[in-house]
Amino acid sequence: MKNGIQNSAEEKPILLFPTHYLGNFVLGLPWVLKVLSVRPQAPVVLDARFGPLARLILPEHSRLILYPRQAMAAGQPFFSRLLHYWRFLTALRGTGSQVILDLEGERFTGILARLSGCPVRIGPVMKRAERFYTEIRDLNYQNHRFNAFGEIVADFVDGDLPATRLPFRVDQAALDVLGTLMPDWQSKTLVAIHPGASVPYKLWSQDRFARLVSQLQDSGYQVVWVGAGGMDAQIIHAITGQIKTDETVNLCNRMSFSELMALYQHCRFFIGSDSGPMHLAAASGAPVFALFGPSDEAIWAPLGEHSHLLRGTLCCADDCDAFHCRLDYRCMTSLQPEAVMEAINDRLPSLSVETQ
Numbered sequence: 001m002k003n004g005i006q007n008s009a010e011e012k013p014i015l016l017f018p019t020h021y022l023g024n025f026v027l028g029l030p031w032v033l034k035v036l037s038v039r040p041q042a043p044v045v046l047d048a049r050f051g052p053l054a055r056l057i058l059p060e061h062s063r064l065i066l067y068p069r070q071a072m073a074a075g076q077p078f079f080s081r082l083l084h085y086w087r088f089l090t091a092l093r094g095t096g097s098q099v100i101l102d103l104e105g106e107r108f109t110g111i112l113a114r115l116s117g118c119p120v121r122i123g124p125v126m127k128r129a130e131r132f133y134t135e136i137r138d139l140n141y142q143n144h145r146f147n148a149f150g151e152i153v154a155d156f157v158d159g160d161l162p163a164t165r166l167p168f169r170v171d172q173a174a175l176d177v178l179g180t181l182m183p184d185w186q187s188k189t190l191v192a193i194h195p196g197a198s199v200p201y202k203l204w205s206q207d208r209f210a211r212l213v214s215q216l217q218d219s220g221y222q223v224v225w226v227g228a229g230g231m232d233a234q235i236i237h238a239i240t241g242q243i244k245t246d247e248t249v250n251l252c253n254r255m256s257f258s259e260l261m262a263l264y265q266h267c268r269f270f271i272g273s274d275s276g277p278m279h280l281a282a283a284s285g286a287p288v289f290a291l292f293g294p295s296d297e298a299i300w301a302p303l304g305e306h307s308h309l310l311r312g313t314l315c316c317a318d319d320c321d322a323f324h325c326r327l328d329y330r331c332m333t334s335l336q337p338e339a340v341m342e343a344i345n346d347r348l349p350s351l352s353v354e355t356q
Contacts, residue, residue, distance in 0.1 A: 011156075012039050013035070013100060013101050013122075014095055014101065015035060015103060015153075016100055016101060016102045016112060016113055019103075024104075027144075027149060028146075028149040029054075029057060030146070030164055031103070033162060034153070035153050038157065039156060040061065042097075043063045043064075043095045045064075045092065046067065048067060052257050056168045056261060057168050068084040072084050089115055098118055099121075100113050100122070101152055101153055105126035109129065110123060110132035111129075113129075119134070120135065121133045121135070122135045124138075124152060125137070126139070139151045143298065143299070144299055150162075164282070164304055168283075174261070177255075177262075178255075178263060181254060182249055188222035189268050190267040191216055192226050192263055192281065193224070193270070194227050195236060195239060196272075196277075197273045197274060202332075203273060206239045209239045210240075214244065214245075217245070217248075224267070225249065226251055226255070226277055227253070229253070232253075265284055271289045271291070271340070272290065273290070273291045273292070279303075281302075282303055286306070288306065289343060290310065293329050293331050293333075297309055308347055312334030313335075314334040
């Protein structure tokens with residue numbers, strides 16, 4: 001490495017990864033695990049919201065520093081926000097590390113890298129944060145975001161790709177809660193559906209979800225809604241209002257990460273748009289049917305051999321992107337429920353209800 005810092009077995013780089021995007025967090029986790037496998041004492045900086053999820057996957061002795069994003073939100077008292085920030089920086093600067101790897105590459109993480117006191121600061125060319133680094137990585141963002149995370153930590157790991165299926169630890173308590181929420185869940189063929197997304201252009205229409213759920217119910221599946229936040233709750237409420245005979249179970253905003261992973265590990269498959277819950281389902285090993293529109297699958301497709309990406313029958317214009325589409329994102333709107341059911345029956349014949 002540069003600046004006189006040796007890439008030795010003793011070096012414990014800070015892994016700066018306080019992303020607030022669940023999808024990014026899941027795609028970067030395999031690389032965090034890979035670094036920790038050879039640098040077990042390396043501190044890991046995460047958004048406090050993802051602390052419980054990280055503890056289901058990271059080694060139990062891992063040194064976590066939680067970024068208190070919610071405690072420092074604009075609506076909180078000024079001195080309370082200042083105190084939380086000071087405590088966080090004190091923990092960050094107290095690691096004794098000489099190197100910090102900024103996996104996130106946001107402007108605020110570039111500032112945190114500079115404030116860490118580490119003489120070697122490695123980060124990507126992205127969102128004008130590079131001025132805070134001593135070593136800049138010009139990443140290939142045309143490849144999958146999973147690979148981009150690997151480019152950041154490349155100096156500390158070998159060249160083998162880590163497994164994208166993550167060994168989440170689910171305890172009996174989580175299974176007990178799931179049993180309380182769905183007393184007969186073990187006798188059902190569960191399908192988890194997340195109909196939300198972080199931005200509108202990723203959303204499949206509510207009427208198509210309603211039609212798909214009706215077809216799934218007719219085929220003997222028990223549909224379980226998953227999600228978090230007010231927007232997901234509103235979308236689910238609107239969809240269920242359009243289902244003639246609604247036999248779904250709504251667990252939106254009712255599960256911890258541990259309970260969600262218990263559900264994923266016991267469901268037949270997952271259906272959802274390009275979202276964090278979709279990437280989390282893929283990482284759990286559940287078969288995933290991802291409903292994609294203008295999202296670039298080369299960058300954001302769900303990973304894993306049991307992941308399937310579905311699009312509509314019509315292509316969008318050449319200038320279609322995440323911000324504008326003169327054809328009303330018909331690559332997403334032309335995807336019909338019947339095509340989704342056909343893909344499920346086609347690609348997972350051994351998991352169909354009729355073969356049990």
